[in-house]
Every structure is written in structure tokens, then in C-alpha cells.
Amino acid sequence: MKSALVTGGSRGIGRAVCLELTKMGYAVIINYLSNEEKAKEVKAMIEQQGGTAFLLPFDVADSEAVDKALLGWETDYPDYPIEILVNNAGSRKDNLMIFMDNEDWHSIIAMHLHGFFYVTRRVLKNMLIRRYGRIVNVVSLSGLKGLPGQTNYSAAKAGIIGATKALAQEVARKNVTVNAVAPGFIHTDMTSDLDETQLKSLIPMNRFGTAEEVASIVAFLASKQASYITGEVISVNGGLYT
Numbered sequence: 718m719k720s721a722l723v724t725g726g727s728r729g730i731g732r733a734v735c736l737e738l739t740k741m742g743y744a745v746i747i748n749y750l751s752n753e754e755k756a757k758e759v760k761a762m763i764e765q766q767g768g769t770a771f772l773l774p775f776d777v778a779d780s781e782a783v784d785k786a787l788l789g790w791e792t793d794y795p796d797y798p799i800e801i802l803v804n805n806a807g808s809r810k811d812n813l814m815i816f817m818d819n820e821d822w823h824s825i826i827a828m829h830l831h832g833f834f835y836v837t838r839r840v841l842k843n844m845l846i847r848r849y850g851r852i853v854n855v856v857s858l859s860g861l862k863g864l865p866g867q868t869n870y871s872a873a874k875a876g877i878i879g880a881t882k883a884l885a886q887e888v889a890r891k892n893v894t895v896n897a898v899a900p901g902f903i904h905t906d907m908t909s910d911l912d913e914t915q916l917k918s919l920i921p922m923n924r925f926g927t928a929e930e931v932a933s934i935v936a937f938l939a940s941k942q943a944s945y946i947t948g949e950v951i952s953v954n955g956g957l958y959t
């Protein structure tokens with residue numbers, strides 16, 4: 718059976734992606750940082766749908782932890798090659814740059830940009846050997862447009878967009894596609910502290926999006942049908958142009 722690894726699969730957009738990939742017939746590897754209860758809920762939802770799910774907690778920003786977890790996975794489950802990787806794990810630590818400390822800068826760059834590198838490098842090897850793979854990176858409107866108060870997050874997401882375009886060209890001949898999805902404002906735990914009433918007036922659709930609206934395009938890019946799309950960034954933002 719083929720499997721799909723979703724980083725940050727325990728909540729929000731990642732959870733919705735796990736459920737979409739289950740519908741496509743993939744066994745889903747749910748990565749998360751610490752929220753085991755939420756990850757188990759997603760596993761149970763997948764099993765209720767008749768799917769197969771595994772929990773694989775690790776910190777995407779920790780190179781050794783990533784290698785250890787994925788090496789362990791490959792050793793324990795050689796019959797479940799990872800065909801899809803969705804780099805989705807993330808969070809924000811917003812502040813105006815003038816007040817931003819080193820930790821808030823480095824931790825956000827590490828979680829998003831280094832995390833993308835550590836996990837993708839590890840999973841890519843087998844995709845290249847098997848001559849098939851789909852990598853989808855969840856980036857952000859912030860990485861395209863830049864948002865004030867998010868220099869750390871915008872830099873990290875813009876970095877992943879650059880890496881998406883470069884890697885897409887490196888691996889295209891091996892049938893591995895690399896694309897990015899850039900959500901605008903989406904209802905999840907990550908945006909629960911934002912003032913939706915004020916922000917939605919900026920959005921032509923006059924509402925925040927749902928995790929499912931992001932997951933459906935991630936699933937399409939992860940599907941066989943998206944075979945001639947690579948190096949693209951697709952916005953899912955209700956018309957909030959960059």
C-alpha cells in the first residue's frame with residue numbers, strides 16, 4: 718500500500734488534508750509535534766472512513782529527530798512507501814521587526830524553512846528511486862505579499878516558495894512534482910486570535926476560508942491527475958490578491 722506523510726496532520730489544514738488523502742486510497746502518516754490527543758482523533762476519523770493511519774510525532778525543525786523517525790518508519794513499514802509528502806506543519810510568532818527577538822526569528826525560520834528541508838530531503842530519496850512522487854508545500858499569502866508583523870513568517874514562507882521552484886526543476890525528470898499552496902485567512906487554531914470581523918472586510922469573498930477548501934487543492938496537486946503541474950504556487954485566499 719502507498720502512503721502519504723502529512724506534517725502537522727493533527728489539526729487544522731493538516732487534518733483536512735489527511736482526510737482528503739484517505740479518500741484517495743492512501744495510508745496516511747500523521748505527523749505532529751506534541752498534541753497526541755488531537756492526532757489520535759484524526760487517526761480515528763480516518764479509520765472510521767475505512768482508511769489506514771499511523772502516528773509519527775517529531776519536530777520538523779530537529780534534523781536528527783526527522784531522520785530518526787523516518788528511518789524507523791522505513792525500517793518498520795517497507796511495504797508502505799511514501800508517495801506523497803505534504804509539508805504543512807507550522808505556526809506563527811508575530812511581532813513588529815523592531816521588537817522581534819532572535820528566538821522568534823530563528824524558531825519560525827527553523828520550523829518552516831529548515832523543517833521543509835529536513836523532511837523533504839529524507840523522503841525524496843525513495844521517491845527518486847521509485848521514480849514517482851508528489852510534494853506539496855503549504856506556504857502562505859504572507860510569503861507572496863509579505864504581511865506587516867510577520868517578517869519572520871513571511872521570510873520563511875517566501876524561502877519555501879523559492880525552494881519549491883528550484884526543487885521542481887531538479888526532480889521533474891524523475892516524475893516527482895513539487896508545488897505549493899498559499900492560503901490566505903483560514904479558520905483554524907492558528908488564526909483563532911485574529912479579529913475576523915475587521916479582517917474579512919479586506920477579503921472580496923468577505924469571509925475566512927475553511928481547512929477543507931485548502932485541502933481539496935492540496936489533494937489535487939498530490940493526485941496522478943496533476944502530473945504536468947510542477948513548480949507552481951496556487952493561492953486559496955477568497956480573492957485577496959497579492
Ligand code: NAP
Pocket residue numbers: 724725726727728729730731748749750751752753755775776777778804805806807808828855856857858899900901902903904905906907908
Ligand atoms: P494549526 O491548526 O495551528 O495546526 C498546526 C499543526 O502543525 C499541528 O498539527 C501542530 O502539531 C503542527 N506543528 C507545529 N509545529 C510543529 C513542529 N515543529 N513539528 C511538527 N509539527 C508541528 O495550523 P494551520 O492553520 O492548520 O496551519 C497549517 C499550515 O498552513 C502552516 O504551515 C501555516 O503556516 C499555513 N497557513 C495557515 C493559514 C491560516 O490562516 N490558518 C494561512 C496561511 C498558511 P501539534 O498539534 O502537536 O501542536
